Amino acid sequence: MILEDLEAQPILTSHQRECLAVVADKILPRTPEMPSASDLDLSNTLVDKVLQSRPDLVEPLRKLLDLRLASPESLTLADLNTQDIETLFQVVAGAYYMDPTVRRLIGYDGQRALTLPRSGFGAEELLIEMMESPPRYRAC
Amino acid sequence: MADLSTDVLIVGAGLSGAVVARRLSENGIKVICLEQGVRHNREDYRGRHRDWEIAALGPWHASPNVRRNPADYPINDTESAMKPLMFNGVGGSTILYGAHWMRFLPSDFRVRSLDGAADDWPITYSDIEPYYNQVDIDFGASGIAGDPAYPSHPDYPMPPLPINIWGEKVAAGHNRLGWHWWPGSNAIASRPYQGRYPCVQRSTCGYGCNEGAKASVDITHWPIAESLGAQLITEARVSRITHDRYGRATGAIYKGADGVERSVAANTTILAANAVGTARLLLMSHSAKYTAGLANASGLVGKRLMMHPFTRVVGFFDEPMESWQGHWGQSLYSLEFAETRADVGFIRGAKWNLGPSGGPLHAAMFSADGRLKAGEDLHSHVKEWVGRTAIWGISCDDLPEEDNTVSLDAELVDADNNPAPKLTYKISPNSEAILKFNKARATESLEASGAYKTISNDVMPEYGWHPLGTCRMGTSSDNSVVDQFGAVHDVENLYIVDGSVFVTGSSVNPAATIAALALRAADSIIKNRK
Ligand SMILES: Cc1cc2nc3c(=O)[nH]c(=O)nc-3n(C[C@H](O)[C@H](O)[C@H](O)COP(=O)(O)OP(=O)(O)OC[C@H]3O[C@@H](n4cnc5c(N)ncnc54)[C@H](O)[C@@H]3O)c2cc1C
Ligand code: SF4
Numbered sequence: 211m212i213l214e215d216l217e218a219q220p221i222l223t224s225h226q227r228e229c230l231a232v233v234a235d236k237i238l239p240r241t242p243e244m245p246s247a248s249d250l251d252l253s254n255t256l257v258d259k260v261l262q263s264r265p266d267l268v269e270p271l272r273k274l275l276d277l278r279l280a281s282p283e284s285l286t287l288a289d290l291n292t293q294d295i296e297t298l299f300q301v302v303a304g305a306y307y308m309d310p311t312v313r314r315l316i317g318y319d320g321q322r323a324l325t326l327p328r329s330g331f332g333a334e335e336l337l338i339e340m341m342e343s344p345p346r347y348r349a350c
Numbered sequence: 351m352a353d354l355s356t357d358v359l360i361v362g363a364g365l366s367g368a369v370v371a372r373r374l375s376e377n378g379i380k381v382i383c384l385e386q387g388v389r390h391n392r393e394d395y396r397g398r399h400r401d402w403e404i405a406a407l408g409p410w411h412a413s414p415n416v417r418r419n420p421a422d423y424p425i426n427d428t429e430s431a432m433k434p435l436m437f438n439g440v441g442g443s444t445i446l447y448g449a450h451w452m453r454f455l456p457s458d459f460r461v462r463s464l465d466g467a468a469d470d471w472p473i474t475y476s477d478i479e480p481y482y483n484q485v486d487i488d489f490g491a492s493g494i495a496g497d498p499a500y501p502s503h504p505d506y507p508m509p510p511l512p513i514n515i516w517g518e519k520v521a522a523g524h525n526r527l528g529w530h531w532w533p534g535s536n537a538i539a540s541r542p543y544q545g546r547y548p549c550v551q552r553s554t555c556g557y558g559c560n561e562g563a564k565a566s567v568d569i570t571h572w573p574i575a576e577s578l579g580a581q582l583i584t585e586a587r588v589s590r591i592t593h594d595r596y597g598r599a600t601g602a603i604y605k606g607a608d609g610v611e612r613s614v615a616a617n618t619t620i621l622a623a624n625a626v627g628t629a630r631l632l633l634m635s636h637s638a639k640y641t642a643g644l645a646n647a648s649g650l651v652g653k654r655l656m657m658h659p660f661t662r663v664v665g666f667f668d669e670p671m672e673s674w675q676g677h678w679g680q681s682l683y684s685l686e687f688a689e690t691r692a693d694v695g696f697i698r699g700a701k702w703n704l705g706p707s708g709g710p711l712h713a714a715m716f717s718a719d720g721r722l723k724a725g726e727d728l729h730s731h732v733k734e735w736v737g738r739t740a741i742w743g744i745s746c747d748d749l750p751e752e753d754n755t756v757s758l759d760a761e762l763v764d765a766d767n768n769p770a771p772k773l774t775y776k777i778s779p780n781s782e783a784i785l786k787f788n789k790a791r792a793t794e795s796l797e798a799s800g801a802y803k804t805i806s807n808d809v810m811p812e813y814g815w816h817p818l819g820t821c822r823m824g825t826s827s828d829n830s831v832v833d834q835f836g837a838v839h840d841v842e843n844l845y846i847v848d849g850s851v852f853v854t855g856s857s858v859n860p861a862a863t864i865a866a867l868a869l870r871a872a873d874s875i876i877k878n879r880k
Contacts, residue, residue, distance in 0.1 A: 237724045244729045263401040264408045266418075287724055299715060299722050304404035307710035307732070317670060318710055318736050321397060323550035323561075324675060326540060331494070331510040331533050336521045340532060345498045348457040348689055350464060350474075 221261050221268060226275040227253040232282035233275075234302045244315060247306055256305035264304075270297045352601060352615035356382040356581075358875070359601050359616035361588045361631065363387075364442015365861060366848040366868035367622030368567035368575065369485070373872035375578035379879075382614055383580065384604050386587040387421030387439030392562055397554030403711035410557040412446050413812070414438060421585070423764035423771075425626065430773035432657035432814035434626055440584060441568035443624065444861070447815075448555055449537040449564045450680045450703055451491045452858035453482050453500060457689060461749070461854045465690050465697040468749045471853045472825050472834040475501065481866035489565040489865065490543040493535030499685040508540045511549055513704075515671040516740035517681035520704055523799025524684065534680035534703065537565035537861070544570075553706045555678045564679075589768050591619055591635040591644055591844065599644075599844035605766050618843050618875065620836075622868070625655065625850040629756040629820035630771040640841075647827040647840035651820065652757055654750035655773065656855035658816040659781045661789055663742045663806040664707075664716070665796030670737050676706040681740075684795070687788055688747075688857050696783035698747035701857040702792060707739040718805040740801075742792040745816070746784040747857035748777070756820050773817075777809065785809055816860050821850040835874035836867070847871045 222230065234247035250256060261268050274294050278285050287295060306312055313319060358374055360367045363385035371381050396405040407416075412435035414422035421438040437445045456475035461468045483504055485491075492508035510533040513521065517533075524531040538555070539546045549563040562569050576582060585607035592600045592613065601616040621628045629652040635644040643651050680703035688699040707713070713735035714728060723731045754775045762770035777785075785808065793804045824830025827839035832851050838844040847868040849860055856863070 238728065239725055241726055241729050243733075259401065260404055263396075263405050266408055295722060300404065300407055300711075303714040303728075304401075304407075304711055307403070307714065308400050313710070316710060316733050316736050318674065320400065321402065321552045321554055321674065321709065323552055326548055326551070327512055330512075332512045332514065333518050333521045333533070336518070336525055337494075337533065339525050340498065340530065341496055343498050343530075345501075346530065346685075346689075347455055347499055347501065348464060350456050350460040 229275045229279050229282040237302045238306050252305050260304045353612040355615040358618045359614050360620045362622035363440045365444050368571035369865050369868040370872045371575040371580045372571040375575040375580045377876045381580040383582045384586040385584050388584050389440045395558030395560050397560045403709050406557045426759045426762050426772040430775040431777045433812050434814045434817050441566045444566040450859040451535045451537040451862050454856045454863050458856035468854050478866050481869045485865040489537040491537050492540040497532040511540050513681040514676045520799040527798050530686040531682050531684045534682050536679040539563045551675050553678050598842040620845040622848045624848050625817040625820045628850045633758050645838040645841050652755050653752045654819045655754040656748050656819040657814045658745045659777050660813040661744050661807050663792040665740050665801030666803040667738050673707040674709050678705050696780050700744050700746045700788040703743045710736050744788045748781045818849045818852040818855050821846050822853050823851045836871035
């Protein structure tokens with residue numbers, strides 16, 4: 211599926227989003243330290259970001275949600291097959307861990323560009339022991 | 351009349367194809383390369399973006415079966431205990447590789463003589479050594495010479511990358527245990543090098559390097575080859591190698607982006623489509639003269655597939671180390687258990703490489719017991735993991751077996767209706783024993799380095815990074831497909847230069863050896879023309 215197709219119709223209906231919110235909270239519930247998925251309103255903007263990056267997840271997600279629309283509360287993860295779990299986790303955890311608040315709370319500030327130290331690789335003294343050890347390859 | 355003609359035709363613009371194209375072009379030979387994929391721009395890679403992890407599980411996944419780009423062909427891997435990884439496009443698998451830059455050990459070329467199993471190569475370490483020295487320069491490797499696990503060799507052109515906090519911990523742990531370790535050698539720039547920027551430690555090497563610090567052949571080789579006249583045709587999927595009535599290779603047939611089938615006539619045809627793609631293409635090129643597939647007088651085309659069964663041990667440390675940063679790439683490696691040991695009940699061994707931990711989504715999707723964590727368990731697992739873990743990757747030397755194969759699938763086809771390859775691969779009892787033993791030792795290593803907890807898998811089938819060995823080299827067509835220079839024994843004018851020519855697989859990463867062998871093959875082609 212390409213993005214133009216996605217734009218022709220809403221990525222997810224409001225019904226599907228409500229269902230996703232319930233299911234997402236089962237994967238990432240509120241704890242004393244961490245917000246729940248729905249505390250972040252994950253099933254709206256954050257999920258859309260994931261699906262913009264991963265249009266291939268839209269159809270499997272829609273299918274999975276449509277089957278659970280009537281009673282998302284009763285869903286347990288054990289009810290789902292491996293493929294559905296994979297889809298759901300990629301969408302839900304993918305969206306959750308993109309959120310800046312969540313990243314701050316787990317101490318993760320994203321992949322940064324760092325300058326390499328000019329002073330060496332960091333274990334020069336430890337390497338001396340290895341350098342002094344005899345050859346260990348098999349002669350042949 | 352062919353649509354195009356050339357002196358040398360290369361199929362595949364990945365690692366080995368690029369090495370050969372560059373060397374031949376430097377020697378004034380006219381080259382055309384047909385590549386089924388496209389060129390990628392460094393800006394395409396998602397490493398700099400917030401969605402890098404989710405993109406890595408889809409459009410930048412290393413499995414063609416997951417990624418499903420137009421350039422990819424499907425692979426039936428349902429009967430393969432390791433799932434093949436690769437990238438199809440200019441640069442081939444070097445676009446996504448980790449750039450761990452390792453030489454084979456001398457014993458890797460002498461498995462039959464030393465361990466009584468598999469076969470010896472028709473060459474030794476010293477035959478290939480000058481080529482290792484040259485590809486270190488061509489790819490711009492960083493590292494430190496002097497590892498006692500190897501014969502001495504010249505310095506790498508650049509000093510090693512930092513081994514980072516987790517590397518220091520493990521180095522100290524190994525010194526306490528008296529176990530081997532060495533700072534990682536990587537085809538990654540640690541200084542400005544031939545137009546490449548130094549690594550910025552963003553750790554997204556496995557999804558394409560935005561900085562161009564990692565040596566992928568689209569930046570290290572193709573620009574040179576093309577500036578010297580090599581013609582690289584993209585979106586050109588080869589469906590058949592052609593031959594004349596005497597059985598000599600004459601070029602190839604491919605379908606272009608416009609859907610039109612064309613032919614290229616060549617004096618010499620070189621296959622560089624990797625151990626899956628090359629075996630597939632040879633089998634697809636069967637004819638009335640070559641009923642079992644081209645180059646298959648030995649019956650060995652597609653057989654002896656090796657995949658380096660792989661696992662990981664993750665160590666959790668109780669201090670923040672920012673271990674999502676760093677090159678991926680290896681911080682350091684250990685060959686403590688790479689050579690055959692007397693007392694362990696198996697032959698050969700494993701190479702370990704220590705790497706960074708990935709980001710939070712990677713942590714969330716990791717499972718040691720086949721079940722993803724949810725609820726409070728997931729929260730605490732991710733928090734415990736992110737920035738505080740170091741990971742040993744364990745790659746095991748699987749000996750070649752004739753039952754481990756690439757064949758043509760009876761039903762599955764690619765977008766051009768060519769048969770897809772089917773992989774049949776079982777992990778042998780010897781490999782299982784290697785994995786079990788090394789997993790236990792790697793756990794001890796991390797514990798000795800201060801990890802308060804470790805988790806691991808017995809084997810990680812999804813990481814078949816290194817398909818090898820499906821067109822082995824040897825002395826005659828009785829026992830092999832190609833000779834020591836990649837020349838096909840039973841089809842004139844045809845060469846194979848990719849990872850399929852390996853006789854045994856070693857436990858170390860194969861890219862440096864594929865590159866060195868390809869360069870050696872190119873030199874032989876040049877010499878034979880003079
Ligand atoms: C994720 C990942 C990580 C890795 N990490 C490391 C590492 O750290 N160190 C290391 O040493 N090795 C690593 N490897 C392995 C290494 O990248 C490969 O062994 C190496 O690139 C193989 O080189 P090759 O020339 O055999 O094939 P490739 O580099 O795979 O190139 C083959 C090319 O042929 C093209 N092709 C195939 N069939 C056709 C056809 N019919 N028509 C036209 N074109 C075709 C493909 O599109 C592709 O571009 C890694 C691999 C992967 C996938
Ligand atoms: S860590 Fe270094 S080599 Fe890897 S992607 Fe970043 S800059 Fe490139």
